Amino acid sequence: MRQLGGKPAYASEIVRTITKGILTVEFNSDHQNKDSLLANMQAMSIQLSNNVREIIQLNKQIGQTSHQISNNDEKIRFSEVKVVAEQLQSNSRVVEQLTKTLPD
Numbered sequence: 001m002r003q004l005g006g007k008p009a010y011a012s013e014i015v016r017t018i019t020k021g022i023l024t025v026e027f028n029s030d031h032q033n034k035d036s037l038l039a040n041m042q043a044m045s046i047q048l049s050n051n052v053r054e055i056i057q058l059n060k061q062i063g064q065t066s067h068q069i070s071n072n073d074e075k076i077r078f079s080e081v082k083v084v085a086e087q088l089q090s091n092s093r094v095v096e097q098l099t100k101t102l103p104d
Helices: 006-017 037-101
Strands: none
Touching: 006 037
């Protein structure tokens, strides 16, 4: 019982709860025995919960970065179109001037 950190039925209940994805389960284990199965399961549950929080945060950051990249790409494309339009206008003016200088 000391190796488990509690009664076998309780340890089994904790395992079933964690298996369902409920990582916020409260442990009533033998706090004196830090090497017990329940103490280690509690540490595992806390670490898994932290990992999930970190993954969620990273996922949000990836979404924000993706949105920024998309916005920047749109700005770049607009800038390129604007530059090409300005070049075409300039070329058109040059052609107009050339045709004015050509003899009839």
